[in-house]
Amino acid sequence: MAKFAESTSVSVEKSRAEIERTLGRYGASGFMYGWNAGSAVVAFEMSQRRVMFNLAMPNRADAEFTRTPTGKSRSPAQAEAAWEQAQRQRWRALALVIKAKLEAVESGITEFEDEFLAHIVLPNGETAGRWMRPQIARAYDSGDMPALLPSPPGR
Template identity: 60%
Template sequence: MTRYAADTSVSVANSKAEIERIVERYGATGFMSGWSGNQAVVAFAMAGRQIRFNLTMPDKADKSFTHHSRGPRTPEAALKEWEQACRQRWRALALVIKAKLEAVESNISTFEAEFLAAIVMPNGRTVGEEIKPMIATAYASGTMPPLLPDYSA
């Protein structure tokens, strides 16, 4: 299976700008994007919620960029492959956000259902970041965690 936008020529900057236009068109009241190390972030405020997508960028040193079937790539060729992978991820994120907002707009789904994992909680973590460990524990143990903390002590 091929990746969406695997051969895109749309720059990362243009994809970020498109995401900003998309969320604004669907009613966002705030928008930000940034990066630190290999983590990119897109966040916006909409429907009384703060939404954050963390996008992990590929590692420049990954062999899929530095090598091909015939051996090592030149540094310039490796950089070109890495930049292509970054452009692909940003295009995919733009597609995901647009599809989610259109599903909400078309009454196929609700805002909360589409963005649940990306909703930022008061502690600064997303619902997904909070719940993923609990899901893993529940499946590993075969038991459901309690819905409320035990305050009986």
């Protein structure tokens, strides 16, 4: 199956700007982004919550960029172009995800916290998703699962 926007020509900068505009239209009260060699971060404030998406960037040295699908070596220029294409694809996908989540909330399909829960930043700077993943794994490993339904009042 093909990846969403795998052949997009929309630049990373345009996708980032689109995310910022979209957040503004839906009422964000703050926005920031940053990057390093291995990832990009998009964060915003909305509904009295801080939300952060960590977007893993592709590794230039990965075989998917240095070799063609048939296994032939790519030239340095071809490898660079393939790597840049992968970055553009990921930013387009992130723009789609954020827009879809915001529209689901705006349309009343879901609540803000439910839609963005894994990406809400906790007071210690960690996202709820990163904090919860080990706890979920422990629950499944131990077999100690929470009840599907809460206890009736008074019990």
